[in-house]
Amino acid sequence: xxxxxxxxxxxxxxxxxxxxxxxxxxxxxxxxxxxxxxxxxxxxxxxxxxxxxxxxxxxxxxxxxxxxxxxxxxxxxxxxxxxxxxxxxxxxxxxxxxxxxxxxxxxxxxxxxxxxxxxxxxxxxxxxxxxxxxxxxxxxxxxxxxxxxxxxxxxxxxxxxxxxxxxxxxxxxxxxxxxxxxxxxxxxxxxxxxxxxxxxxxxxxxxxxxxxxxxxxxxxxxxxxxxxxxxxxxxxxxxxxxxxxxxxxxxxxxxxxxxxxxxxxxxxxxxxxxxxxxxxxxxxxxxxxxxxxxxxxxxxxxxxxxxxxxxxxxxxxxxxxxxxxxxxxxxxxxxxxxxxxxxxxxxxxxxxxxxxxxxxxxxxxxxxxxxxxxxxxxx
Numbered sequence: 132x133x134x135x136x137x138x139x140x141x142x143x144x145x146x147x148x149x150x151x152x153x154x155x156x157x158x159x160x161x162x163x164x165x166x167x168x169x170x171x172x173x174x175x176x177x178x179x180x181x182x183x184x185x186x187x188x189x190x191x192x193x194x195x196x197x198x199x200x201x202x203x204x205x206x207x208x209x210x211x212x213x214x215x216x217x218x219x220x221x222x223x224x225x226x227x228x229x230x231x232x233x234x235x236x237x238x239x240x241x242x243x244x245x246x247x248x249x250x251x252x253x254x255x256x257x258x259x260x261x262x263x264x265x266x267x268x269x270x271x272x273x274x275x276x277x278x279x280x281x282x283x284x285x286x287x288x289x290x291x292x293x294x295x296x297x298x299x300x301x302x303x304x305x306x307x308x309x310x311x312x313x314x315x316x317x318x319x320x321x322x323x324x325x326x327x328x329x330x331x332x333x334x335x336x337x338x339x340x341x342x343x344x345x346x347x348x349x350x351x352x353x354x355x356x357x358x359x360x361x362x363x364x365x366x367x368x369x370x371x372x373x374x375x376x377x378x379x380x381x382x383x384x385x386x387x388x389x390x391x392x393x394x395x396x397x398x399x400x401x402x403x404x405x406x407x408x409x410x411x412x413x414x415x416x417x418x419x420x421x422x423x424x425x426x427x428x429x430x431x432x433x434x435x436x437x438x439x440x441x442x443x444x445x446x447x448x449x450x451x452x453x454x455x456x457x458x459x460x461x462x463x464x465x466x467x468x469x470x471x472x473x474x475x476x477x478x479x480x481x482x483x484x485x486x487x488x489x490x491x492x493x494x495x496x497x498x499x500x501x502x503x504x505x506x507x508x509x510x
Contacts, residue, residue, distance in 0.1 A: 134498055135225070137162075138238030139218040141201075142227035148202040148264045151179045155201050159183060159241065159258065166244045170256070173272045180260040182272035186280065188250030188508070195439070195504060196255045196276065196286040196469070198460060199237040200262030200269075203229040209485035224488040231477035231489045236289030239476065239497045243505055252508045255283060262460055265305055265427020269460040273467045285439030286464045287504075289475030291482055291489075292453070294496045296443045297473035299454040301354065301386040302431030302462060304393045308333065308423045310368070313416035314377040323375030324412050324419050327368040330379040333421070336403055337361050337383060340396065352388065353454040359387040360456075361396070382426070386456060389433040397423070430462035438470040446503045447474060447496075455479065474500070 144155040160170050163185050170185035183201075188194065206215045206228055213219060218227040229235075237258065247254060257276060260268035276283075290297075310330045315323030341361040348358035361383065368379025385393040404421040412419035434440075435452065444450050457479060464471045476497030477489040 134239040134242035134494060137242045138225070138230065138235055138494075141234040141238050142218040142229050143216055145216050146202050146229070147205050148261055149205070152201045152260050153179070153181060156181050156183050156258075162241060163244065168244060171275075173275055175260065175268065180268065182260060182268050183256065183258040184272060184275060184280075185256040186253050187244060187247045187256070188253035190281055191252055192281040192283070194253035194255055194281065194283045195508065196257050196283050196464075197240050198257045198259070198286055198288045198464065199233050199240070200259045200460065201234075201237070202260055202263050203232070203234075204263050204483050206485070211485050215487070220491070223491045225491060225494065226486055226488045228487055231291045231487050232479070232482035233290055233475060233477075235291075235477055235489045235494060236475040236497060239494065240289070240501055243498075243501055246502070246505055249509045250505070251510070252284075253281070254505070254508060255280060257286075259460060265303070266429035266458070266460050266463060267427065269463050273463055277467050277469075283469065285437065285442075285470035285472070286461075287439070287443065288459055288461045288464070288471060288473045290459050290473050291475055291477030291479050292455070292473050293478050293493065294447050294474060294476055294500060295449050296440060296447065296452045297455050298435040298437060298440065298452045299353070299389060299433040300431065300458055300461065300473070301359070301388055301456050302393060302429060303458040304385045304387070304397070304428045305382065305426040306384065306397070306423055307380060307382045307426055308421065310379045311418070311420045312375065312377055312379075312412065313419060314370075315375045317373045317375055320375065322415070324415050325375050326379035327376040329408060329412060329421075330366065330368060330381055332408065333404065334363050334366070334381060337363060337400070340400070344391075348388070354388055354456055356456060359385065359391045359393070359396070361385055386458065387431055389431040397425075429458050429460070430466055432459065432462035432465055432471065434461075434465050434471050437472050440472055442507070443472045443474050446500050446507065
């Protein structure tokens with residue numbers, strides 16, 4: 132498989148979202164330049180990271196955007212059996228952080244550039260940064276594509292779908308809530324206001340909201356889990372066992388089905404804080420507060436009638452379509468007016484895991500799919 136050496140190079144760059152992706156972008160730009168392809172950076176505001184756009188073939192309408200993110204999730208605390216940034220094979224699997232999500236797709240696509248000499252409609256590469264922390268990088272790149280490139284026929288987002296077409300996914304909003312209470316000796320609970328215990332009450336409320344959503348949402352909508360979910364992932368607070376805690380902070384997310392507006396849930400949560408919780412806190416100390424901020428937001432995606440769905444199904448040889456619970460940049464492309472489908476090699480079950488891998492058969496399937504796309508756009 133010709134793509135393996137390119138994937139190996141990509142996996143070797145430690146592009147965890149907290150770090151710069153510029154060394155990888157340098158590599159891709161040089162790779163494309165060596166094959167006669169110019170590319171353009173769309174950098175982050177601080178210049179530490181960058182998107183990359185490149186067009187192979189004629190600057191004509193009707194091409195296809197191949198979209199992929201260059202960042203990966205951390206390996207901290209995970210029990211990897213080997214160096215996570217050394218792409219290696221064991222049996223019929225290729226291991227390495229990002230091998231599945233989603234440097235495998237990017238590597239396969241890049242490896243086919245030498246075979247794109249006779250394109251009659253273009254292939255546009257669109258490589259983003261910071262997808263894993265809220266799809267932060269793609270919007271500026273998508274705006275450049277919308278304003279400056281000939282209108283493409285659609286976008287294929289190469290997330291790991293086992294080469295099946297995905298036409299809908301949930302949205303995501305990441306939030307942080309900070310509770311400020313009033314410190315006192317823990318024996319004087321009548322004087323203090325515990326930020327930790329207040330936060331626990333709020334977390335319990337969010338759990339009840341999630342349960343209600345699960346009960347009220349039809350179970351046959353194609354999503355698993357079927358309902359908009361609410362999840363608290365991290366909580367920190369307090370100073371010592373014998374001090375009533377003055378501050379507690381927790382981060383949480385909403386993963387909404389396309390029919391639900393996450394802002395309604397946020398507004399309802401803030402109403403609960405303001406009307407049900409804060410009055411009791413401030414009756415004891417006026418300085419108490421509860422503040423919630425949005426850290427990241429990416430829209431849901433639902434394009435079951437995408438005009439390029441038939442093309443994707445024809446290229447993959449698979450007619451079934453799916454909906455998924457995880458979020459991607461597809462909703463941002465759809466919001467900009469581009470017909471969009473998710474389809475890429477690997478399984479999401481292996482993404483973000485220690486010893487992340489992609490099956491050799493999935494790499495082969497991805498090569499067949501993208502080679503068929505090249506052939507289609509060359510005819």
